Amino acid sequence: MLENYLPILVFIMLGLGLGVGLELVGFILGKNKPDDAKNSPFECGFDAFEDSRSKFDVRFYLVAILFIIFDLEIAFLFPWAVVFNELGWFGVTTMAVFLALLVVGFIYEWKKGALEWE
Amino acid sequence: MNSFDITPFLPEVLMLILACLVLMIDLYSNDREKQLCYVTTQIGLVAILVYLLGQVNIEPVVAYGGTFVKDSLSQLLKIGIIIISGVSLVYARVFIRGRRFLRGEYYSLTVFAVLGMMVMVSANHMLSLYLGLELLSLTLYAMIAMERDNKLGVEAAIKYFVTGAIASGFLLYGISLLYGVTGHLQLDSMAKALAVEGDFSLVAKFAVVFVVAGLAFKLGLVPFHMWLPDVYQGAPVSVTALIASAPKIAGFGFAIRLLVDGLEPLAIDWQQLLLVAGIVSIALGNLVAIAQDNFKRLLAYSGIAHMGYFILGFYAGDNGGYAASMFYVLAYALMALAAFGLIVFMSRSGYEYETLDDMRGLGRKNPWYALMITFVMVSMAGLPPFIGFWPKLEIFRSLVASGYWQLAVYAIVFSVVGLYYYLRVIKVVYFDAPEQEFSFLPSRSIRFAITFNCISLLLLGLIPDSIYRYCLMALS
Amino acid sequence: MELTFQQLVFYGFSTLLLLSALMVILSRNSVKAVMFLVLCFVATSGLWMLLQAEFLAVALVLVYVGAVMVLFLFVVMMLDIDIAARRHGFTKLLPLALLVAIAFLFILHWLVGDNHFGLEQMEAPSDHDASYSNIRELGKMLYTDYFYPFELAAVILLVAMVAAISLTFRGKRSRKSQDIDKQVRVTKADRLRVIKMESSSSSQQTDSKSDEESNENKDKEQDK
Numbered sequence: 001m002l003e004n005y006l007p008i009l010v011f012i013m014l015g016l017g018l019g020v021g022l023e024l025v026g027f028i029l030g031k032n033k034p035d036d037a038k039n040s041p042f043e044c045g046f047d048a049f050e051d052s053r054s055k056f057d058v059r060f061y062l063v064a065i066l067f068i069i070f071d072l073e074i075a076f077l078f079p080w081a082v083v084f085n086e087l088g089w090f091g092v093t094t095m096a097v098f099l100a101l102l103v104v105g106f107i108y109e110w111k112k113g114a115l116e117w118e
Numbered sequence: 119m120n121s122f123d124i125t126p127f128l129p130e131v132l133m134l135i136l137a138c139l140v141l142m143i144d145l146y147s148n149d150r151e152k153q154l155c156y157v158t159t160q161i162g163l164v165a166i167l168v169y170l171l172g173q174v175n176i177e178p179v180v181a182y183g184g185t186f187v188k189d190s191l192s193q194l195l196k197i198g199i200i201i202i203s204g205v206s207l208v209y210a211r212v213f214i215r216g217r218r219f220l221r222g223e224y225y226s227l228t229v230f231a232v233l234g235m236m237v238m239v240s241a242n243h244m245l246s247l248y249l250g251l252e253l254l255s256l257t258l259y260a261m262i263a264m265e266r267d268n269k270l271g272v273e274a275a276i277k278y279f280v281t282g283a284i285a286s287g288f289l290l291y292g293i294s295l296l297y298g299v300t301g302h303l304q305l306d307s308m309a310k311a312l313a314v315e316g317d318f319s320l321v322a323k324f325a326v327v328f329v330v331a332g333l334a335f336k337l338g339l340v341p342f343h344m345w346l347p348d349v350y351q352g353a354p355v356s357v358t359a360l361i362a363s364a365p366k367i368a369g370f371g372f373a374i375r376l377l378v379d380g381l382e383p384l385a386i387d388w389q390q391l392l393l394v395a396g397i398v399s400i401a402l403g404n405l406v407a408i409a410q411d412n413f414k415r416l417l418a419y420s421g422i423a424h425m426g427y428f429i430l431g432f433y434a435g436d437n438g439g440y441a442a443s444m445f446y447v448l449a450y451a452l453m454a455l456a457a458f459g460l461i462v463f464m465s466r467s468g469y470e471y472e473t474l475d476d477m478r479g480l481g482r483k484n485p486w487y488a489l490m491i492t493f494v495m496v497s498m499a500g501l502p503p504f505i506g507f508w509p510k511l512e513i514f515r516s517l518v519a520s521g522y523w524q525l526a527v528y529a530i531v532f533s534v535v536g537l538y539y540y541l542r543v544i545k546v547v548y549f550d551a552p553e554q555e556f557s558f559l560p561s562r563s564i565r566f567a568i569t570f571n572c573i574s575l576l577l578l579g580l581i582p583d584s585i586y587r588y589c590l591m592a593l594s
Numbered sequence: 595m596e597l598t599f600q601q602l603v604f605y606g607f608s609t610l611l612l613l614s615a616l617m618v619i620l621s622r623n624s625v626k627a628v629m630f631l632v633l634c635f636v637a638t639s640g641l642w643m644l645l646q647a648e649f650l651a652v653a654l655v656l657v658y659v660g661a662v663m664v665l666f667l668f669v670v671m672m673l674d675i676d677i678a679a680r681r682h683g684f685t686k687l688l689p690l691a692l693l694v695a696i697a698f699l700f701i702l703h704w705l706v707g708d709n710h711f712g713l714e715q716m717e718a719p720s721d722h723d724a725s726y727s728n729i730r731e732l733g734k735m736l737y738t739d740y741f742y743p744f745e746l747a748a749v750i751l752l753v754a755m756v757a758a759i760s761l762t763f764r765g766k767r768s769r770k771s772q773d774i775d776k777q778v779r780v781t782k783a784d785r786l787r788v789i790k791m792e793s794s795s796s797s798q799q800t801d802s803k804s805d806e807e808s809n810e811n812k813d814k815e816q817d818k
Contacts, residue, residue, distance in 0.1 A: 001646055001722040002600070009603065012640075056672040058762050064668050065758045068661040069751050075653045076747070079733030090122065091737040094744065101748040104138045105755040111145040114759045127742070134749060141756065183739035223760040230753050237746060249746040253753060260757030298711065321705050 062114060073102050126181040126188045129166050129196060130236055136162035137229040144222020155222045156211055159229060163204045170197050175591065184304040185243040191444075191592040192240035195371045198448050199235045202364040202455055203228060205567055209462045210356035212561040216466065217354060219265045227264075228360065231257040235364060239371030244293050244303040247375060251289075251336070254368060255282045258361055262353040274352025281335060281345040289332030295325035296381075305380035312383040323387050329376065330391045337369045339395040339429060340402045343422050350418035351472075355465060358414065359458035362421055363451040366428075370447040373432065374440060374593075385435055393433045393525075399426030400529060404536045412473050416539060417457050420498060423536060424450050427513055427529060434516040441589040442516045446509035448585060449497075452578075453506055456494045456571040460487070463568050466557050474543065479552025487558070488547045490572040497575040499540035500533055505575045508582035604644055611637035624670045632663050646722060649729040 040047070080087075080095050087094075109115050124131065139162070140155050147154050170193055178189035207228055214220045234257060237250030259282065263275035297303055299318040300311035312322060335342040350358050377388050403423025410416040428450065431443030464471045464487075471477055481488035497504035510533065517526040558565070578585060597605075614633040621627045635658045642651040736744055 001648070001724060001726045001728075002644070004724055005643060005648070056668060058672070061665070061668050061672060062758060062762045064661075064665040066755065068657070068665055069755055069758075071657055071661040072751060073748075075657050076736075076744075078653075079649060079729045080737055082727065082729045083733035083737070086734065087737055090741075094737045094741045097745055098748045101134075101138070101745070101752050104141065105752045108141055108145060109755060109759060112759055112763060113765070114763045138752075182742040185740065185742040221760065223756055227753070227756065227760075230749070230756075233749065243743070245740065245743040246746065249743055249750065253746065253750050256750060256753050256757060260753075260761060263761055266761070295706070298706070318710060321710050324701070324705050 059117070066109060066114065069105070070102075073098075123181065126179050127186055127240075129170055130233060130240075132162070132166050132169070133229060133233045133236060136166070137226050137233060140222065140226040140229055144226065150220075151215070152220055152222050152225070155225045156207070159207060159225045160204060162229070163200050163207075163232070167197060167200045167204070170200070174588070180242055180306075184307075185241070185246045187240055187242035189240075189592075190588075191374065192371065194588055194592050195239040195367055195444075196236050198367045198451065199232060199239070199364045202367070202451050203232045203235075203360060205455060205459070205571060206356065206360040206363065208563055208567040209359055209459045212559045212564055213356045213462045213465065214354070216559065217265055217268075219354070221264070224261065224264065227257045227261050231261070231360070232364070235368035235371075238368045239375070241372075241375055242305050242379070244297070244305070244308075244380075247305075247372065248286075248289065248293065250368075251372065252286065254365060255286070255336075258357075258365070261357045261360070262349065264357070265354045268352075268354065270352035271354055274349045277345050277352075278349045281342075285332045285335030285342070287332075288328045288335065292325045292328030292330075292332060295321055295328065299325065305375060308380045309382050312381065322384060326381060326384050326387045327391065329381070330388050330395075333369075333373055333376065334392075334395050336372070337366070337425050337429070338422055339392075339425055340399040340422060341395075343399065343402070346422060347415045347418040350421070351412060351414045355414070355458055355462045355470065359455055359462060362417070362454040362458055366425070366447050366454070367451050370428070370444055373429075374444075377432065378440065389433050389435055392429045396426045396429040396433065397525075397528065399423060399429070400532045401426075404532045404539075407536070408539045410539070411475070413461065413477065413543070414458075414472050416474070416543070417454070420536065420539070421450075421454060423532070424454075424498075427510060427533075430525065430529060431513050431516060433522065433525070434513075434520045436516070436520065437590075437593045438519065439513075439516040441586070441593045442509060442512035444589040444593065445512055445586050448589070449505045449509045449578075452571070453494060453498050453575060456490075456568070456575060457498070459564075459568050459571055460491055460494065463487070463559055463564050464556065465559065471556075474546050475553075477543070477547055478550035479547075480556060481548035483552050483556050484558075487568075490568060491547055492544050493572045493575050495540040495543050497579065499537045501537075502579070503576070504579040505582065507579060508586065512586065600644060604641065607637045607640035607644070611641065625667065628663060628666050628670055631666065632659055635659050635663070646719070646726075647728060649732055 076098065077095075080091070084091070136159070140159050143158055144152065144155050149155075174193050174197070175190055176188065176193065178187060180187050207225065210224065210228075214224055231254050234250050234253030234255075237246055237253060241247035241250055259275055259279045262278055263272050265271045293303075296308060299316075299322045300308045302308045302311055331342065338346040350362060353361065377385075381388060399422050403419045403421070403426060407416050407419035407423065410419060424446075428443050428446045431439045431441075431446060433439070434442070461470060461472065464477075477491075480491070493504065497506035500506045500510045502508075510529075514526040514529060517523070517529070611634055614630045614637060617630040618627045618634060621630060635654055639651045639654040639659075642654060
């Protein structure tokens with residue numbers, strides 16, 4: 001079974017090799033003379049006014065967590081789709097109930113307005 | 119799977135439908151008071167309760183690929199859970215309106231929590247056991263933080279969440295080891311596999327340590343009790359009334375399913391762990407409670423001590439002991455509900471009588487509710503003829519019957535220590551001069567529920583057999 | 595000892611996992627720590643693939659790397675954590691933490707290592723042929739035998755939605771932003787209303803007079 005995934009492994013290795021290798025070549029061959037002025041952060045010639053990290057609106061978080069939940073739901077759909085033919089009505093009903101529960105959640109989100117940005 | 123039978127888990131299905139229904143009603147009704155949500159929730163809970171009451175004494179049924187079991191024990195525990203959660207909602211209704219977080223989600227989340235507890239007590243598989251626990255915990259985390267402008271509440275939710283997540287991690291690690299050892303996740307098959315002494319008994323013992331640690335976290339046994347006082351104090355009191363009561367019943371169901379149904383062959387190992395946890399909990403809970411000025415924290419530490427007594431019933435290690443524990447946890451849930459219900463009742467918007475000083479002189483200003491507090495305190499202290507006395511007696515009796523009389527003496531000594539702080543509350547209420555006027559939540563339903571709740575402590579104490587008989591039946 | 599190719603891959607991924615896990619703890623920048631956590635998950639996914647759990651391996655990348663880590667990044671960026679404060683007490687507690695960690699490591703090695711779960715006790719799972727589908731096996735179990743836990747998972751997801759919204763969502767916000775579409779589409783009828791007025795009666799006159807007076811008063815106040 002694992003031999004099916006050998007191309008993917010090769011692909012990963014190639015990606016890793018290219019990514020690390022090219023960086024490394026640049027690092028070794030390029031001139032690298034850091035000094036204080038070069039290393040200090042600046043904005044248009046000034047010193048940085050503030051940290052680049054700033055507080056996000058909590059709405060981003062809400063969207064992200066709702067995304068995760070539906071993402072998980074989709075993950076459950078894959079095995080179901082693969083064996084769909086063999087499961088019979090019982091399996092179909094199981095998934096229907098599963099989706100119905102998440103539709104309840106979806107209606108809830110929709111009506112609450114959590115999916116609207118403005 | 120051709121003949122699918124829905125009746126075994128019909129109560130759970132109905133509970134789920136109820137939760138979704140309440141969620142939808144909240145969305146589609148314009149009622150600011152959420153009366154319809156509340157009424158639907160209560161009617162639904164009562165209907166499911168009636169359905170459960172009709173089939174208490176039944177033959178055990180294992181269904182759904184061995185993930186679910188329905189027996190007298192699960193039915194009784196579900197009945198207890200539903201009654202207690204329903205009463206906690208009566209307390210909550212006016213309280214959350216006064217605190218301005220009256221939202222339909224409060225009701226639907228409570229129903230989801232009840233569903234989680236029901237799943238826990240009738241689980242026959244590690245998966246359903248764990249998922250029920252997570253369903254319960256997740257709803258409780260959300261409910262604690264629901265009053266968003268209350269910093270203490272949010273802090274309590276985070277503490278509860280972090281410790282709860284660690285506990286889940288412990289539990290899962292133990293379960294994974296047990297699965298590695300036995301190759302089963304279904305509890306009865308696991309017990310069968312463990313009964314055969316093999317190379318893995320050492321690993322299984324190690325797994326038991328993790329599982330018991332997770333359980334102790336959830337029950338709030340020392341040394342995993344740190345979250346409990348902060349959560350009880352920080353959470354909105356109506357939520358505390360729920361957390362302190364019904365989940366303990368579910369915790370008992372969890373312990374019985376996991377330890378007795380699933381890990382019976384390793385009883386010696388988990389009994390020792392529980393013994394240590396129980397002994398230390400009784401001592402620490404009772405001693406630290408003496409130093410508390412905050413009534414909620416006092417109740418939290420007393421809760422730790424109560425859980426210590428409760429777990430000693432498992433040490434007795436026979437059905438009599440388990441029945442005593444079950445009796446204990448049902449009685450404790452009722453008492454904790456009454457105690458926190460009283461705090462809910464004595465609050466008004468933005469202020470709670472949460473320190474002992476606040477309750478000074480309640481006896482002169484309002485003798486009736488002072489009497490109610492007395493009932494609760496005396497019952498918690500374990501004096502006859504209140505309900506708090508009998509399960510303690512049963513625990514001691516089962517310990518003595520199993521030959522652990524030293525343990526019984528130890529528990530009795532600390533019960534006497536505990537008497538001190540319960541009586542201190544009564545002293546403050548009756549003998550200190552009042553400093554302020556008392557105002558209560560203006561709600562007839564709460565007043566009625568509180569009175570009913572407190573008087574039931576006395577009435578059930580007069581006929582203790584009414585509950586204990588069923589506990590024995592469930593575990594025989 | 596000769597390494598098979600599979601073992602080589604295993605050691606490669608586990609080294610990657612251990613190193614990136616260490617970097618999660620050690621890196622000073624919390625965003626970088628999250629990135630290393632992503633690398634952790636990818637390496638774990640490789641290990642799971644070696645265990646022939648192909649669906650779980652892919653789901654790990656899909657769900658954790660694709661979604662959970664995004665959330666992690668949001669959370670890490672949302673809180674601007676003071677790094678100096680975070681590292682406070684790190685060195686003080688380090689010996690104790692190391693002691694616990696090493697003790698735990700030895701216990702674990704002793705318990706779940708070779709002497710209990712080695713090849714002598716448990717034979718290695720047989721390799722499946724190329725047509726074997728892990729997803730198929732999982733699907734056959736999950737939606738029939740384990741439908742009860744499966745539906746419970748759906749309930750937990752539903753509760754997660756309700757909880758997330760009830761905790762973070764503070765209602766629709768009304769903003770006074772321009773909607774250019776609406777502005778363009780506006781017609782005369784929307785803005786202008788022609789009303790037939792009666793010829794002014796006495797009461798209206800007094801009303802308008804008092805209005806004017808109050809306006810004048812306001813003007814005077816402003817002047818002052």
